Amino acid sequence: MTDCKICAIINKKVPAKILYEDGAVMAILSDEPTIFGHLLIFPKQHHQTLEEIDDKVTSQLFYVASYAATAIFEGLGAEGTNIVICNGKDSSQKYPHLVVDVLPRKTNDGINFQWDPKKLTPEEMEEMKTKIKDKADVITLGKEDTKPTQAPSEGKEETMNYDEDNYLVRHLRRIP
Numbered sequence: 001m002t003d004c005k006i007c008a009i010i011n012k013k014v015p016a017k018i019l020y021e022d023g024a025v026m027a028i029l030s031d032e033p034t035i036f037g038h039l040l041i042f043p044k045q046h047h048q049t050l051e052e053i054d055d056k057v058t059s060q061l062f063y064v065a066s067y068a069a070t071a072i073f074e075g076l077g078a079e080g081t082n083i084v085i086c087n088g089k090d091s092s093q094k095y096p097h098l099v100v101d102v103l104p105r106k107t108n109d110g111i112n113f114q115w116d117p118k119k120l121t122p123e124e125m126e127e128m129k130t131k132i133k134d135k136a137d138v139i140t141l142g143k144e145d146t147k148p149t150q151a152p153s154e155g156k157e158e159t160m161n162y163d164e165d166n167y168l169v170r171h172l173r174r175i176p
Helices: 005-010 055-076 122-136 167-174
Strands: 018-021 025-029 039-043 080-085 100-105
Touching: 005 025, 005 039, 018 055, 025 055, 039 055, 055 080, 055 100
Parallel strands: none
Antiparallel strands: 018 025, 025 039, 039 100, 080 100
16 A cells, blocks of 8 residues: 555655564554653564455564564563454554554553443343454354363363464464
């Protein structure tokens, strides 16, 4: 897109403080940070919504966001992070390009993500659940069997597979 600042950064037409780049995604320091250490992570192909992006690129986007959060914890001594995605034009999206914001958080940092919860009737809750669940039932994870998992039965020990692809093991290795 010709007037997309993110695309201009990707094409090296606008300077940026690049922290990470691969064939699918890029991570930069925000030039208008909400807080010290604010990072932006985005796909290198122009897309405005998460739904438009290939699943492999989406996985890479969140993989990089996860590692960026770890770098913020370790490098800046953050006490927490917020990972925020404004998905689509009516979501307060600053750029016409999907961006994942990773924000370092500390106690009393002045950032406020509070909103007043809506009071819904039980009927409205049921209607909302039905409308979303009807569409969510088609979610699959590639060609894997997506049977719901059950909590371990009382008294039975849960076994885990500790191979290289195990999400929990990979994250344990990253803990400082």
